Amino acid sequence: MLRQLGWAGDLTGEEMDVIREVAGASGDGSDGALDGVNWKTDLSGGIQRVAIAHGCAPFGNAKARCEVWQFPDPIPVHREPLYTPRFDLVEQYRTYEDRKACWRLPTRYDSIQQTDHSRQYPLVFTSGRLTEYEGGGEETRSNSWLAELQQEMFVEINPADANDRALKDGQWVWLEGPEGGRIKVRAMVTPRVGRGVVWTPFHFGGWFQGEDLLDRYPEGTAPIVRGEACNTATTYGYDSVTLMQETKSTLCEISAA
Amino acid sequence: MKFLCDAERCIECNACVTACKNENEVPWGVNRRRVITLNDGVPGEKSISVACMHCTDAPCAAVCPVDCFYTTEDGIVLHDKDLCIGCGYCFYACPFGAPQYPQQEAFGVRGKMDKCTFCAGGPEEDNSAEEYEQLRQQPHRRGQAAGLRGDVLDEGPAGR
Numbered sequence: 001m002l003r004q005l006g007w008a009g010d011l012t013g014e015e016m017d018v019i020r021e022v023a024g025a026s027g028d029g030s031d032g033a034l035d036g037v038n039w040k041t042d043l044s045g046g047i048q049r050v051a052i053a054h055g056c057a058p059f060g061n062a063k064a065r066c067e068v069w070q071f072p073d074p075i076p077v078h079r080e081p082l083y084t085p086r087f088d089l090v091e092q093y094r095t096y097e098d099r100k101a102c103w104r105l106p107t108r109y110d111s112i113q114q115t116d117h118s119r120q121y122p123l124v125f126t127s128g129r130l131t132e133y134e135g136g137g138e139e140t141r142s143n144s145w146l147a148e149l150q151q152e153m154f155v156e157i158n159p160a161d162a163n164d165r166a167l168k169d170g171q172w173v174w175l176e177g178p179e180g181g182r183i184k185v186r187a188m189v190t191p192r193v194g195r196g197v198v199w200t201p202f203h204f205g206g207w208f209q210g211e212d213l214l215d216r217y218p219e220g221t222a223p224i225v226r227g228e229a230c231n232t233a234t235t236y237g238y239d240s241v242t243l244m245q246e247t248k249s250t251l252c253e254i255s256a257a
Numbered sequence: 258m259k260f261l262c263d264a265e266r267c268i269e270c271n272a273c274v275t276a277c278k279n280e281n282e283v284p285w286g287v288n289r290r291r292v293i294t295l296n297d298g299v300p301g302e303k304s305i306s307v308a309c310m311h312c313t314d315a316p317c318a319a320v321c322p323v324d325c326f327y328t329t330e331d332g333i334v335l336h337d338k339d340l341c342i343g344c345g346y347c348f349y350a351c352p353f354g355a356p357q358y359p360q361q362e363a364f365g366v367r368g369k370m371d372k373c374t375f376c377a378g379g380p381e382e383d384n385s386a387e388e389y390e391q392l393r394q395q396p397h398r399r400g401q402a403a404g405l406r407g408d409v410l411d412e413g414p415a416g417r
Contacts, residue, residue, distance in 0.1 A: 131269075145275045148288075149271050192297065193298075
Protein backbone atom coordinates (compact mmCIF):
# COMPACT_ATOMS: atom_id res chain seq x y z
CA MET A 1 0.00 0.00 0.00
CA LEU A 2 2.80 2.42 0.83
CA ARG A 3 4.31 1.59 -2.53
CA GLN A 4 1.05 2.40 -4.28
CA LEU A 5 1.02 5.73 -2.48
CA GLY A 6 4.63 6.36 -3.37
CA TRP A 7 5.75 6.61 0.24
CA ALA A 8 7.73 3.38 0.45
CA GLY A 9 10.94 5.30 0.04
CA ASP A 10 10.36 7.03 3.38
CA LEU A 11 11.01 3.83 5.28
CA THR A 12 14.44 3.67 6.87
CA GLY A 13 16.89 0.91 6.20
CA GLU A 14 16.30 -0.75 9.55
CA GLU A 15 12.57 -0.67 9.06
CA MET A 16 12.89 -2.24 5.61
CA ASP A 17 15.07 -4.96 7.09
CA VAL A 18 12.42 -5.82 9.64
CA ILE A 19 9.71 -5.77 7.00
CA ARG A 20 11.75 -8.06 4.81
CA GLU A 21 12.24 -10.36 7.75
CA VAL A 22 8.53 -10.46 8.52
CA ALA A 23 7.78 -11.05 4.82
CA GLY A 24 10.46 -13.67 4.59
CA ALA A 25 9.01 -15.51 7.52
CA SER A 26 5.56 -15.70 5.96
CA GLY A 27 6.26 -15.38 2.26
CA ASP A 28 8.88 -16.56 -0.21
CA GLY A 29 10.99 -13.39 -0.01
CA SER A 30 10.00 -12.11 -3.44
CA ASP A 31 8.78 -8.56 -3.88
CA GLY A 32 5.16 -9.70 -3.91
CA ALA A 33 5.55 -11.05 -0.38
CA LEU A 34 6.65 -7.65 0.92
CA ASP A 35 3.24 -6.31 0.03
CA GLY A 36 1.76 -8.86 2.37
CA VAL A 37 3.22 -6.99 5.35
CA ASN A 38 0.78 -4.42 6.67
CA TRP A 39 0.89 -1.98 9.54
CA LYS A 40 -0.38 -4.61 11.96
CA THR A 41 2.34 -7.16 11.22
CA ASP A 42 5.21 -4.71 10.68
CA LEU A 43 7.16 -5.10 13.90
CA SER A 44 9.34 -2.06 13.20
CA GLY A 45 6.33 0.28 13.22
CA GLY A 46 7.75 1.93 10.11
CA ILE A 47 4.61 1.66 8.01
CA GLN A 48 2.62 3.35 10.75
CA ARG A 49 5.24 6.06 11.15
CA VAL A 50 5.29 6.87 7.44
CA ALA A 51 1.53 6.88 7.17
CA ILE A 52 1.12 9.18 10.15
CA ALA A 53 3.87 11.46 8.89
CA HIS A 54 1.85 11.88 5.73
CA GLY A 55 -1.26 12.69 7.74
CA CYS A 56 -3.00 9.33 7.41
CA ALA A 57 -4.23 7.20 10.28
CA PRO A 58 -3.82 3.45 9.85
CA PHE A 59 -7.03 1.71 10.87
CA GLY A 60 -8.53 -1.74 10.84
CA ASN A 61 -8.73 -4.84 12.97
CA ALA A 62 -5.51 -4.77 14.86
CA LYS A 63 -4.53 -7.02 17.69
CA ALA A 64 -2.94 -5.52 20.74
CA ARG A 65 0.11 -7.38 21.88
CA CYS A 66 1.63 -6.98 25.26
CA GLU A 67 4.11 -8.82 27.33
CA VAL A 68 3.90 -8.17 31.04
CA TRP A 69 7.08 -9.39 32.60
CA GLN A 70 5.74 -9.24 36.15
CA PHE A 71 2.73 -11.52 35.54
CA PRO A 72 2.94 -15.25 36.11
CA ASP A 73 2.08 -15.64 32.41
CA PRO A 74 3.86 -12.75 30.62
CA ILE A 75 1.83 -13.51 27.52
CA PRO A 76 -1.57 -15.10 28.27
CA VAL A 77 -1.78 -18.84 27.85
CA HIS A 78 -4.70 -21.19 28.29
CA ARG A 79 -4.96 -23.00 31.59
CA GLU A 80 -7.86 -25.31 32.43
CA PRO A 81 -10.07 -24.11 35.28
CA LEU A 82 -9.68 -25.75 38.67
CA TYR A 83 -12.97 -27.61 38.21
CA THR A 84 -13.04 -28.68 34.60
CA PRO A 85 -15.32 -30.99 32.62
CA ARG A 86 -12.33 -32.04 30.51
CA PHE A 87 -9.98 -33.69 32.93
CA ASP A 88 -8.03 -35.07 29.99
CA LEU A 89 -6.83 -31.57 29.16
CA VAL A 90 -5.44 -30.88 32.60
CA GLU A 91 -2.09 -32.50 31.84
CA GLN A 92 -1.49 -30.24 28.87
CA TYR A 93 -3.06 -27.06 30.24
CA ARG A 94 -2.16 -27.29 33.88
CA THR A 95 -2.88 -24.47 36.26
CA TYR A 96 -0.37 -22.78 38.55
CA GLU A 97 1.32 -24.41 41.49
CA ASP A 98 -0.10 -23.78 44.91
CA ARG A 99 1.24 -20.64 46.48
CA LYS A 100 2.26 -20.41 50.06
CA ALA A 101 1.65 -16.68 50.13
CA CYS A 102 -0.28 -14.76 47.52
CA TRP A 103 -0.73 -11.34 49.07
CA ARG A 104 -0.03 -13.05 52.38
CA LEU A 105 -2.66 -15.77 51.94
CA PRO A 106 -2.01 -19.38 51.04
CA THR A 107 -3.76 -19.96 47.71
CA ARG A 108 -4.40 -23.34 46.12
CA TYR A 109 -4.40 -24.11 42.42
CA ASP A 110 -2.80 -27.35 41.32
CA SER A 111 -3.80 -29.40 44.34
CA ILE A 112 -7.47 -28.74 43.55
CA GLN A 113 -7.19 -29.36 39.83
CA GLN A 114 -5.65 -32.79 40.35
CA THR A 115 -8.96 -34.27 41.49
CA ASP A 116 -11.35 -35.26 38.74
CA HIS A 117 -14.86 -34.06 39.62
CA SER A 118 -16.23 -34.28 36.11
CA ARG A 119 -17.91 -37.65 36.55
CA GLN A 120 -19.94 -36.69 39.56
CA TYR A 121 -20.51 -33.10 38.44
CA PRO A 122 -20.68 -33.16 34.66
CA LEU A 123 -22.44 -29.88 33.91
CA VAL A 124 -20.52 -26.66 33.36
CA PHE A 125 -22.03 -24.04 35.63
CA THR A 126 -21.80 -20.36 34.85
CA SER A 127 -23.73 -17.27 35.87
CA GLY A 128 -24.68 -13.95 34.38
CA ARG A 129 -26.95 -10.95 34.36
CA LEU A 130 -30.64 -10.40 33.93
CA THR A 131 -31.91 -7.23 32.33
CA GLU A 132 -34.34 -6.54 35.12
CA TYR A 133 -31.94 -6.75 38.04
CA GLU A 134 -28.61 -5.20 38.94
CA GLY A 135 -25.61 -6.50 40.83
CA GLY A 136 -26.28 -8.18 44.14
CA GLY A 137 -29.95 -7.45 43.60
CA GLU A 138 -31.07 -6.04 46.95
CA GLU A 139 -32.10 -2.69 45.47
CA THR A 140 -33.68 -3.88 42.27
CA ARG A 141 -35.45 -6.80 43.90
CA SER A 142 -37.05 -4.31 46.25
CA ASN A 143 -38.57 -2.44 43.33
CA SER A 144 -42.04 -3.79 42.69
CA TRP A 145 -42.09 -3.17 38.95
CA LEU A 146 -38.82 -4.98 38.35
CA ALA A 147 -39.50 -7.68 40.90
CA GLU A 148 -42.73 -8.59 39.14
CA LEU A 149 -40.81 -9.31 35.95
CA GLN A 150 -38.43 -11.89 37.49
CA GLN A 151 -40.04 -13.43 40.52
CA GLU A 152 -37.95 -16.51 41.11
CA MET A 153 -34.39 -17.72 41.01
CA PHE A 154 -33.95 -20.25 38.23
CA VAL A 155 -31.40 -22.32 36.35
CA GLU A 156 -31.42 -22.56 32.57
CA ILE A 157 -30.85 -26.10 31.44
CA ASN A 158 -30.78 -27.55 27.96
CA PRO A 159 -33.73 -29.79 27.00
CA ALA A 160 -31.42 -32.75 26.36
CA ASP A 161 -29.80 -32.46 29.78
CA ALA A 162 -33.18 -31.99 31.41
CA ASN A 163 -34.46 -35.12 29.69
CA ASP A 164 -31.48 -37.10 30.95
CA ARG A 165 -32.43 -36.13 34.48
CA ALA A 166 -36.21 -36.39 34.04
CA LEU A 167 -36.72 -32.71 34.73
CA LYS A 168 -39.62 -30.62 33.56
CA ASP A 169 -39.78 -26.90 32.96
CA GLY A 170 -40.67 -25.09 36.18
CA GLN A 171 -39.74 -27.94 38.45
CA TRP A 172 -37.86 -27.37 41.71
CA VAL A 173 -34.34 -28.76 41.49
CA TRP A 174 -31.24 -28.99 43.61
CA LEU A 175 -28.11 -27.61 41.98
CA GLU A 176 -25.06 -28.97 43.75
CA GLY A 177 -21.44 -27.93 43.31
CA PRO A 178 -18.31 -30.05 43.89
CA GLU A 179 -17.56 -28.32 47.21
CA GLY A 180 -20.92 -29.31 48.64
CA GLY A 181 -22.90 -26.10 48.25
CA ARG A 182 -26.48 -26.81 47.14
CA ILE A 183 -29.15 -24.42 46.02
CA LYS A 184 -32.83 -25.03 45.41
CA VAL A 185 -34.04 -23.28 42.30
CA ARG A 186 -36.60 -23.61 39.53
CA ALA A 187 -35.51 -25.35 36.37
CA MET A 188 -36.03 -23.45 33.14
CA VAL A 189 -35.76 -25.93 30.31
CA THR A 190 -34.70 -23.92 27.30
CA PRO A 191 -32.53 -24.18 24.19
CA ARG A 192 -30.93 -20.91 25.26
CA VAL A 193 -28.05 -22.86 26.78
CA GLY A 194 -26.11 -25.55 24.97
CA ARG A 195 -25.79 -29.14 26.05
CA GLY A 196 -23.55 -29.62 29.02
CA VAL A 197 -23.87 -26.05 30.28
CA VAL A 198 -26.23 -24.54 32.83
CA TRP A 199 -26.71 -20.89 33.61
CA THR A 200 -28.10 -19.02 36.58
CA PRO A 201 -28.58 -15.35 37.25
CA PHE A 202 -26.49 -14.02 40.12
CA HIS A 203 -28.81 -11.29 41.35
CA PHE A 204 -30.74 -13.28 43.90
CA GLY A 205 -30.22 -13.59 47.61
CA GLY A 206 -32.21 -14.24 50.78
CA TRP A 207 -32.42 -18.01 50.55
CA PHE A 208 -29.78 -20.40 51.80
CA GLN A 209 -29.73 -24.02 50.70
CA GLY A 210 -33.45 -24.24 50.24
CA GLU A 211 -34.56 -22.11 53.16
CA ASP A 212 -36.13 -18.68 52.76
CA LEU A 213 -34.44 -16.43 55.30
CA LEU A 214 -37.24 -13.86 55.38
CA ASP A 215 -37.45 -13.93 59.17
CA ARG A 216 -33.79 -12.92 59.45
CA TYR A 217 -34.39 -9.58 57.81
CA PRO A 218 -35.18 -6.59 60.04
CA GLU A 219 -38.79 -5.49 59.84
CA GLY A 220 -39.62 -3.94 56.49
CA THR A 221 -36.21 -4.44 54.89
CA ALA A 222 -36.71 -7.71 53.04
CA PRO A 223 -36.72 -7.33 49.26
CA ILE A 224 -39.96 -8.26 47.54
CA VAL A 225 -38.30 -11.13 45.71
CA ARG A 226 -35.80 -13.44 47.35
CA GLY A 227 -34.00 -16.46 45.96
CA GLU A 228 -30.90 -18.58 46.23
CA ALA A 229 -27.56 -16.90 45.73
CA CYS A 230 -25.78 -18.75 42.94
CA ASN A 231 -22.38 -18.43 44.61
CA THR A 232 -23.53 -20.71 47.41
CA ALA A 233 -22.89 -23.49 44.89
CA THR A 234 -19.82 -22.12 43.11
CA THR A 235 -16.29 -22.99 44.05
CA TYR A 236 -12.86 -21.93 45.22
CA GLY A 237 -10.46 -20.42 42.71
CA TYR A 238 -8.67 -17.13 42.43
CA ASP A 239 -7.11 -15.24 39.56
CA SER A 240 -3.33 -15.38 39.63
CA VAL A 241 -2.88 -11.61 39.60
CA THR A 242 -6.06 -9.87 40.74
CA LEU A 243 -7.34 -12.57 43.11
CA MET A 244 -10.75 -12.30 41.45
CA GLN A 245 -12.87 -15.31 42.29
CA GLU A 246 -13.33 -17.92 39.59
CA THR A 247 -17.08 -18.27 39.87
CA LYS A 248 -17.86 -18.23 36.18
CA SER A 249 -16.44 -21.59 35.27
CA THR A 250 -17.16 -24.42 37.59
CA LEU A 251 -19.10 -27.68 37.67
CA CYS A 252 -22.39 -28.83 39.07
CA GLU A 253 -25.01 -31.53 38.98
CA ILE A 254 -28.75 -30.98 38.94
CA SER A 255 -31.37 -33.29 40.36
CA ALA A 256 -35.06 -33.11 41.09
CA ALA A 257 -35.95 -31.68 44.45
CA MET B 258 -53.62 6.00 16.40
CA LYS B 259 -51.88 2.72 16.91
CA PHE B 260 -48.78 1.43 18.63
CA LEU B 261 -46.41 -0.28 16.28
CA CYS B 262 -43.45 -2.16 17.68
CA ASP B 263 -40.51 -3.11 15.48
CA ALA B 264 -40.13 -6.82 16.14
CA GLU B 265 -36.73 -6.85 14.43
CA ARG B 266 -35.27 -4.57 17.07
CA CYS B 267 -37.07 -5.62 20.24
CA ILE B 268 -34.64 -7.29 22.66
CA GLU B 269 -37.14 -8.13 25.38
CA CYS B 270 -35.57 -5.78 27.88
CA ASN B 271 -38.99 -4.99 29.41
CA ALA B 272 -38.13 -1.31 29.74
CA CYS B 273 -41.47 -0.45 28.12
CA VAL B 274 -43.31 -2.59 30.67
CA THR B 275 -41.50 -0.90 33.55
CA ALA B 276 -42.06 2.58 32.17
CA CYS B 277 -45.76 1.89 31.70
CA LYS B 278 -46.16 0.51 35.21
CA ASN B 279 -44.25 3.43 36.64
CA GLU B 280 -46.30 5.99 34.80
CA ASN B 281 -49.70 4.52 35.44
CA GLU B 282 -49.00 3.03 38.88
CA VAL B 283 -51.05 -0.08 38.41
CA PRO B 284 -50.91 -2.76 41.09
CA TRP B 285 -48.92 -6.00 41.09
CA GLY B 286 -50.47 -8.43 38.65
CA VAL B 287 -51.86 -5.82 36.29
CA ASN B 288 -49.66 -5.29 33.27
CA ARG B 289 -51.01 -2.99 30.64
CA ARG B 290 -48.04 -3.73 28.42
CA ARG B 291 -46.22 -7.03 28.08
CA VAL B 292 -43.39 -8.31 25.95
CA ILE B 293 -44.08 -11.58 24.18
CA THR B 294 -41.17 -13.68 22.92
CA LEU B 295 -41.54 -16.37 20.30
CA ASN B 296 -38.98 -19.09 19.55
CA ASP B 297 -36.98 -18.22 22.65
CA GLY B 298 -33.43 -19.48 22.34
CA VAL B 299 -33.53 -20.71 18.76
CA PRO B 300 -32.67 -18.88 15.55
CA GLY B 301 -35.60 -16.75 14.52
CA GLU B 302 -36.32 -15.56 18.03
CA LYS B 303 -38.62 -12.57 17.94
CA SER B 304 -39.96 -10.35 20.66
CA ILE B 305 -42.72 -7.82 20.48
CA SER B 306 -44.25 -5.40 22.94
CA VAL B 307 -48.03 -5.69 23.17
CA ALA B 308 -50.62 -3.52 24.84
CA CYS B 309 -54.08 -2.55 23.79
CA MET B 310 -54.15 -2.19 20.02
CA HIS B 311 -56.99 0.32 20.07
CA CYS B 312 -58.80 -1.59 17.38
CA THR B 313 -60.92 0.28 14.91
CA ASP B 314 -63.78 -2.16 15.43
CA ALA B 315 -62.95 -3.11 19.01
CA PRO B 316 -64.16 -6.57 20.05
CA CYS B 317 -64.04 -5.52 23.70
CA ALA B 318 -66.50 -2.74 23.01
CA ALA B 319 -68.71 -5.06 21.01
CA VAL B 320 -69.19 -7.60 23.80
CA CYS B 321 -69.42 -5.30 26.82
CA PRO B 322 -72.78 -5.93 28.53
CA VAL B 323 -72.86 -2.48 30.13
CA ASP B 324 -71.54 -0.64 27.11
CA CYS B 325 -68.78 1.19 28.97
CA PHE B 326 -66.42 1.56 26.01
CA TYR B 327 -66.12 4.56 23.77
CA THR B 328 -63.70 5.51 21.04
CA THR B 329 -62.19 8.96 20.87
CA GLU B 330 -61.81 10.82 17.62
CA ASP B 331 -58.11 9.84 17.57
CA GLY B 332 -59.12 6.22 17.57
CA ILE B 333 -58.18 5.53 21.20
CA VAL B 334 -60.48 2.99 22.85
CA LEU B 335 -61.30 4.01 26.41
CA HIS B 336 -63.79 2.79 28.96
CA ASP B 337 -65.71 4.14 31.91
CA LYS B 338 -64.59 2.43 35.11
CA ASP B 339 -67.70 3.58 36.95
CA LEU B 340 -69.88 1.47 34.67
CA CYS B 341 -67.54 -1.54 34.47
CA ILE B 342 -68.85 -4.58 36.35
CA GLY B 343 -65.73 -6.72 35.99
CA CYS B 344 -67.48 -9.50 34.10
CA GLY B 345 -64.42 -10.32 32.02
CA TYR B 346 -66.17 -10.50 28.64
CA CYS B 347 -63.83 -7.98 27.12
CA PHE B 348 -60.87 -10.15 28.11
CA TYR B 349 -62.37 -13.16 26.40
CA ALA B 350 -63.04 -11.12 23.29
CA CYS B 351 -59.66 -9.40 23.04
CA PRO B 352 -57.19 -11.22 20.79
CA PHE B 353 -54.27 -9.46 22.52
CA GLY B 354 -55.19 -10.00 26.16
CA ALA B 355 -55.19 -6.29 26.85
CA PRO B 356 -57.89 -6.06 29.56
CA GLN B 357 -56.40 -6.68 32.99
CA TYR B 358 -58.15 -7.14 36.31
CA PRO B 359 -56.81 -6.41 39.78
CA GLN B 360 -58.54 -9.23 41.66
CA GLN B 361 -59.05 -12.92 41.31
CA GLU B 362 -61.73 -13.99 43.74
CA ALA B 363 -64.54 -16.47 44.00
CA PHE B 364 -67.49 -16.30 41.62
CA GLY B 365 -65.45 -14.41 39.05
CA VAL B 366 -65.22 -11.17 41.00
CA ARG B 367 -62.50 -9.35 39.17
CA GLY B 368 -62.73 -5.70 40.02
CA LYS B 369 -62.66 -2.89 37.54
CA MET B 370 -61.06 -3.67 34.21
CA ASP B 371 -57.87 -1.79 33.52
CA LYS B 372 -56.06 -1.51 30.21
CA CYS B 373 -53.78 0.63 28.15
CA THR B 374 -55.30 4.03 27.54
CA PHE B 375 -52.61 5.23 25.15
CA CYS B 376 -51.55 7.47 28.02
CA ALA B 377 -54.61 9.60 27.49
CA GLY B 378 -53.67 10.38 31.06
CA GLY B 379 -55.33 11.63 34.21
CA PRO B 380 -59.04 11.54 34.78
CA GLU B 381 -59.74 10.62 31.19
CA GLU B 382 -58.73 7.07 32.10
CA ASP B 383 -62.01 6.22 33.73
CA ASN B 384 -64.30 8.96 32.58
CA SER B 385 -67.58 8.64 30.91
CA ALA B 386 -67.76 9.70 27.29
CA GLU B 387 -69.41 12.99 28.24
CA GLU B 388 -66.68 13.91 30.69
CA TYR B 389 -64.08 13.05 28.08
CA GLU B 390 -65.74 15.46 25.69
CA GLN B 391 -65.54 18.20 28.29
CA LEU B 392 -61.98 17.58 29.30
CA ARG B 393 -60.47 17.02 25.90
CA GLN B 394 -60.15 20.72 25.52
CA GLN B 395 -56.83 20.20 27.30
CA PRO B 396 -54.85 18.55 24.49
CA HIS B 397 -51.54 18.74 26.36
CA ARG B 398 -52.64 15.89 28.60
CA ARG B 399 -52.48 13.38 25.85
CA GLY B 400 -49.50 11.25 25.01
CA GLN B 401 -47.14 13.05 27.33
CA ALA B 402 -46.50 10.35 29.81
CA ALA B 403 -44.07 7.70 28.69
CA GLY B 404 -43.01 9.40 25.51
CA LEU B 405 -44.58 6.73 23.37
CA ARG B 406 -46.20 7.90 20.19
CA GLY B 407 -48.50 5.88 18.04
CA ASP B 408 -48.46 7.87 14.88
CA VAL B 409 -44.85 7.07 14.12
CA LEU B 410 -43.18 3.70 14.08
CA ASP B 411 -42.48 2.77 17.68
CA GLU B 412 -38.96 1.53 17.42
CA GLY B 413 -39.08 -0.81 20.38
CA PRO B 414 -37.14 -0.10 23.55
CA ALA B 415 -34.07 0.99 21.60
CA GLY B 416 -35.75 4.01 20.06
CA ARG B 417 -36.89 7.11 21.94
